[in-house]
Amino acid sequence: AAAAHLDLGAARALVLASTGPVGRRVVQLLAGRGAEVRAASRSRQRAAEVCQSVAARLPSARLSAHASDSAEELQQATDGVDVIVAAGAAGVELMTAKVWESCPGLKVAIDLNAVPPAGLSGIEPTDRATGRHGVSCYGAIGVGGVKMKIHKAAIRRLFESNDQVLDAEEILHIGQSLQRSP
Incomplete structure (x- = not known):
């Protein structure tokens, strides 16, 4: 979905809940397309393990680990990103609309969770390139x-x-x- 809106090779992406099975694959796939990927988790150490695992398969990958357990950590992780992907467990809000809507330069927001509440609040499961605050938004059904x-x-x-x-x-x-x- 993100590739329809920007060149992934030049993109800066944040993957929330990167330590789960879906998040790990999203990190790997984005890194494989050349994106600079920020792997985020409540535990920075676990996010670093994801980065190490992906780097072992993709040595030229541009990866960094980020904690996302506090508002301050989320703010740091979102600084300058073009894409945010929420890959968390069903029914877990990972980021409020206020946070992602205030990211200057954000072009695409993808929430892979179809179970309320949304991983990225304000994004509906059926969103498919839905414009919200200048951002192309995709929900789980929209990418489904x-x-x-x-x-x-x-x-x-x-x-x-x-x-x-x-x-x-x-x-x-x-x-x-x-x-x-x-």
Whole structure:
């Protein structure tokens, strides 16, 4: 979703709840596309572990670990970001609308949580490039259509041969090929 609005290779992204399975993959996928990624967690140490893990796979990745447990820490983590992705557990608010709406230069906000309350308050699950305060917002259902297309394409690939392993990088390539096809 973010790639539709900006060049990820020049983007600065903040991934909230980066230590969970979804957050880790988001950090890796954004870093793989060249974004400078700030991995955030309530524990800076756990965020640093995510950065180390991703850097082991992507040595040229531009990564930094941030704590996000207080308003002050969130303010520091959001400074200068173009993209914010909330990848937290269902029903956990990670950032108030007041915080993300006040980020100068923020272009895209994505909340991958469809269960109320939103991970990024003020973003609806059905938002799909919905403009809010000059930011293109996506909710979990708004990105879900693309997710289902990728899922179907991946399943088709698995039926083509039984020796394939589709890791996060390969699934990203499937998604990119779907974007290029008419």
